[in-house]
Amino acid sequence: MAHSGKRTFSLCLIVxxxxxxTAGTAFAGxxxxxxxxxxxxxxxxxxxxxxxxxxxxxxxxxxVLCRSNTYIDGEPQNDYRPAIEHSCFKNKQINLHDDGELAxxxxxxxxxxxxxxxxxxxxxxxxxxxxxxxxxVAPQASADNYEFWYFLTNxxxxxxxxDVDIITxxxxxxxxxxxxxxxxxxxxxEGLIVVAGIGNGSNAYDPLLYPGAGSNAIGVGVINSVNAExxxxxxxxxxxxxPENSSVGPTSKGQCKPDIVAPGNCLAADTNDPNNYxxxxxxxxxxxxxxxxxxxxLVQKAKEDPDLSAAVAKDGGNCVxxxxxxxxxxxxxxxxxxxxxxxxxxxxxxxxxxxxxxxNATGAYKLLTAGQAEPNNVPAxxxxxxxxxxxxxxxxxxxxxADPNEEFITATLVWNKHYSDAYPFEAMxxxxxxxxxxxxxxxxxxxxxxxxxxxxxxxxDNVEHIYARADANYTHYELxxxxxxxxxxxxxxxGLAWLVTKKQVRDILWYDLNAxxxxxxxxxxxxxxxxxxxxGYMLGDINGDGAIDKKDFRIILxxxxxxxxxxxxx
Numbered sequence: 051m052a053h054s055g056k057r058t059f060s061l062c063l064i065v066x067x068x069x070x071x072t073a074g075t076a077f078a079g080x081x082x083x084x085x086x087x088x089x090x091x092x093x094x095x096x097x098x099x100x101x102x103x104x105x106x107x108x109x110x111x112x113x114v115l116c117r118s119n120t121y122i123d124g125e126p127q128n129d130y131r132p133a134i135e136h137s138c139f140k141n142k143q144i145n146l147h148d149d150g151e152l153a154x155x156x157x158x159x160x161x162x163x164x165x166x167x168x169x170x171x172x173x174x175x176x177x178x179x180x181x182x183x184x185x186x187v188a189p190q191a192s193a194d195n196y197e198f199w200y201f202l203t204n205x206x207x208x209x210x211x212x213d214v215d216i217i218t219x220x221x222x223x224x225x226x227x228x229x230x231x232x233x234x235x236x237x238x239x240e241g242l243i244v245v246a247g248i249g250n251g252s253n254a255y256d257p258l259l260y261p262g263a264g265s266n267a268i269g270v271g272v273i274n275s276v277n278a279e280x281x282x283x284x285x286x287x288x289x290x291x292x293p294e295n296s297s298v299g300p301t302s303k304g305q306c307k308p309d310i311v312a313p314g315n316c317l318a319a320d321t322n323d324p325n326n327y328x329x330x331x332x333x334x335x336x337x338x339x340x341x342x343x344x345x346x347x348l349v350q351k352a353k354e355d356p357d358l359s360a361a362v363a364k365d366g367g368n369c370v371x372x373x374x375x376x377x378x379x380x381x382x383x384x385x386x387x388x389x390x391x392x393x394x395x396x397x398x399x400x401x402x403x404x405x406x407x408x409x410n411a412t413g414a415y416k417l418l419t420a421g422q423a424e425p426n427n428v429p430a431x432x433x434x435x436x437x438x439x440x441x442x443x444x445x446x447x448x449x450x451x452a453d454p455n456e457e458f459i460t461a462t463l464v465w466n467k468h469y470s471d472a473y474p475f476e477a478m479x480x481x482x483x484x485x486x487x488x489x490x491x492x493x494x495x496x497x498x499x500x501x502x503x504x505x506x507x508x509x510x511d512n513v514e515h516i517y518a519r520a521d522a523n524y525t526h527y528e529l530x531x532x533x534x535x536x537x538x539x540x541x542x543x544x545g546l547a548w549l550v551t552k553k554q555v556r557d558i559l560w561y562d563l564n565a566x567x568x569x570x571x572x573x574x575x576x577x578x579x580x581x582x583x584x585x586g587y588m589l590g591d592i593n594g595d596g597a598i599d600k601k602d603f604r605i606i607l608x609x610x611x612x613x614x615x616x617x618x619x620x
Contacts, residue, residue, distance in 0.1 A: 084182040086174065086327065087166060088286040089275075089313030093340055094411040095187055098347065101412065107168075107188025109353055110346040113212045114164060115219040117198045119157040129155025130197040136161065136319040138169030138184055138327075147204075148197040160195065162318035162330050163220050167339035168193055169319060176317065176327050178281045184317065184327060187343025188350075206232035209471055211240045215349050215362075218342035219246040220335035222259025230260040231475035237266035238466040241364035243349075243371055245270060245342040247334035248308040249297030258297045258307050262338075265467040265512050268372055269307045270341045271296040272314035272334040273382075273408060276616065277566040285329060287616040288313045289565035290382055290589065291403050295332045299402040304510045306388065306400035309372070310379055312337035312409040344411045345371060348418050360422050360435040369464040369545030370435045376400075376515065377433075377462035377547035378414040379407030383560045384589055387515075399506045399515040406462065406515055417549055423447070433547040436531075438485070440540055444532035448492075451527060451550055454520035461529050461548040463487040463506070463514040483535045483542040487514035491524040503527070519553070561609040563589045567617035569609045577603060 085096055099105055118126030131146050131154045132139065144164075146154055167186050174184035194212060196205070198221075205212055206229050223230065236242045246262035248269040262269030271291050278284040291311045299307040314337035320326040330336045348371060352358040361370045385407060388398025400406055416431070423432040425445040430452075436445060451457055468481040486507040493499035503521060506514035520527070529548055536542065561569045563576035577590045577598065590598040592605045 086179070086182045086184050086285070087316035087318070089288070089316045090185075090187060090340060091286065092288050092313050093344070093409045094413065095340070095344060095347075098411045098415050102351070102415065105347045105350060105415075107191030107343070107346045107350060110188060110191045110216070110350050111214040112167065112188075112191055112193040112342065112346065113201075113214040113217045114160070114167070114193050114195045115198055115201055115217065115221075116157060116160040116163070116195055117221050119155070119159065126197065126199050127155065128152035128197060130157050130160055131155065131195055132157070132161040132164040133319060133321045133324070136165070136321070136324045138165050138171040138174070138186070138319050140171070142168065142170075143192065145192075145194045147194055148200045149203075154197075156321055158321045159220070159335065161321050162316075162336060163218075163339050164193065164195070165319035165327075166316050166336055167191075167218070167343045174327055175325060179317075187340060188346040191343075191346050202229050207473055209235070209473070211236045211242060215243065216342055216345055217242055217244045218338060219244070219261065220338045222246055222249065222262055224257045224259060226260050226264070228474040230264055231469055231477065232473070233261045234264045234266045234467070235469035235471050235475045237368060238469055239471050241366075241368055243345055243368045244268065245338055245345065247338040250333055250335075251293055251295040251297050253294045256297045258299060258301055263301050263305075263307050265305065268341065268345075268375065269309045269405070270334055270338045271308035271311040271403065271405065272332055272337040273311050274332045274565065275313070275315040276614070277564060278616065281329070283616045285315060285317060287614070288315075289559055290384070293403060296334060296403060299400075300388075300398070306398055306402060306405070306508070306511055306513070308403075308405040309376060309400065309513070310341060310405045310407065310409055311382075311403075312340045316340075341375070341409055344409060344414065345375065347411070348374065348414060351415065351418060355419075357421060358418060361418060361433070363435060366435040366437070366543040366545055369466060369543065370433055370547070371545070372513075373462045373464040373545040373547040374414050374417050374433055375409070376406035376464070376513065377460055377549060378410045378417045379405070380410045380413070381407045381517065381554060383556070384591060386594075396505055397508050399508050399511050399513050417547055420549075430550040431548070433545065435543075435545055437541050437543045438483070438531065438533055438536055440536050443534070443536055444530055447529040447531075447546070447548065449527050449529065449548065449550070451520050451525050454525055455522050456552055457520040457550050458553050459489060459516065459518050459520055459527060459548070459550055461487060461489065461516045461546070463531060463544055463546050465512050465542055465544040467512050481540070483533055483540060484509060485512075485514060485531060485533045485542065485544060487516055488530040488532065489516050489518055490528040490530065491521045492526040492528050493524065494526050520550070558609075558612055558614050560592055561606050561612060562614060567614040569606060569612045573606055574603065577606060
């Protein structure tokens with residue numbers, strides 16, 4: 051067979067469509083069916099599919115960037131493709147893009163990533179778990195798999211963006227380079243959404259990795275599964291991101307990364323057995339397709355509903371999606387902005403290890419479908435795709451909180467930084483605008499009583515994030531998007547998302563620091579280790595006073611012998 055730059059594997063016949071429609075479209079599984087990977091369930095993806103069974107990824111296209119598994123004298127050997135013979139890829143079409151000089155070989159890494167993103171197998175099996183329904187995040191999406199160096203040569207270097215909605219990459223490099231800037235440029239100029247793993251932490255000697263550490267991309271960290279011996283419990287329950295396994299910010303430029311975290315230890319297709327599935331382990335490579343796939347479901351919904359079309363507009367849509375994703379994220383225990391400190395860090399918008407928090411697929415969907423609302427009076431939940439123009443230095447969004455007691459206001463502002471669209475894709479800081487996000491408590495009867503409740507104003511990030519308790523004495527609030535950098539020649543497009551929610555209830559992960567399901571002396575030891583650490587990322591500041599000390603020690607003692615619900619399955 052002649053070699054070609056693009057190889058298309060058509061894995062189904064037309065008649066398969068009828069099979070899929072009749073046998074394979076219980077996309078969230080019925081109530082009595084065991085679904086895997088359970089990491090998707092933890093992130094709310096299966097619940098989302100129960101809420102909207104039409105969310106399958108249909109009409110959404112991914113570019114999956116894959117590194118070769120083998121290199122000889124520094125040259126990739128073209129073994130980058132997923133094992134398309136595996137049962138979870140049956141009835142799918144996967145397009146492979148490479149230079150055709152070597153036969154495309156199989157990559158276990160690519161196989162696992164693609165199965166989490168696209169796989170579907172109603173009759174899956176694992177020797178420890180028995181039979182289950184395997185269902186990736188977006189099983190009816192289409193995907194182009196690119197060998198990494200081919201993508202650099204044929205797509206980035208000549209600036210030829212792929213015809214896709216989302217680019218996902220479960221790898222990276224510790225230094226910004228021309229190709230990482232080229233990807234940033236495609237985000238800015240083409241409206242693409244780029245999702246990339248942030249790195250696997252100190253145990254893997256991984257600093258923050260680009261392109262995930264780039265300004266415009268969405269960088270994904272990994273949440274460790276719990277320390278359970280029972281495989282089913284381990285794959286279904288997750289704890290916290292740890293610096294040992296998930297790379298932490300800030301970047302060398304002082305930017306907050308990652309943007310978001312997600313479960314990573316998933317069952318994935320086994321390259322050695324077309325009917326088998328094995329756990330991946332806690333790696334950001336496998337949390338990345340969970341986030342990318344969730345974005346795919348949001349994109350599908352926005353494409354299908356004209357009222358949501360601004361969320362997928364070429365101009366600013368990717369900022370809206372990123373803002374929605376971060377704004378709906380679940381704050382995990384010990385979340386704090388920037389450095390470990392008692393006070394809110396107004397110059398660091400995100401947590402250096404959690405980002406905005408853990409992926410919440412259902413929350414992101416509800417925020418998206420709340421709809422767009424332009425400046426002035428807006429609902430308590432919503433988003434906007436808008437801009438500041440030279441003559442307009444601020445946009446104001448007025449919200450009402452019916453019962454401000456115990457309510458939290460979350461708001462996220464996102465915009466893209468500027469890059470040249472020609473090699474070597476240099477940053478263009480002269481075109482960048484620094485935006486600021488403010489939250490005001492407003493007294494409509496006595497304006498002099500209004501005050502600035504919170505603000506986010508990083509000088510280096512292009513994300514601003516507020517997570518603030520409402521003032522019980524105020525029901526009226528204003529979110530203000532503003533900048534002092536604008537002049538008559540500069541406009542700045544942005545995406546903004548906001549919502550009002552109750553503070554999350556504390557769970558055992560605040561006290562079970564080693565995530566073994568029980569609060570005991572081992573957690574006290576972990577607390578001591580945290581107190582002796584100087585990196586600011588260790589667990590243990592339970593009362594949030596900016597220090598790990600005897601007060602936190604007493605709190606753990608008060609919860610000694612508490613057990614996690616999942617421990618009963620051990």
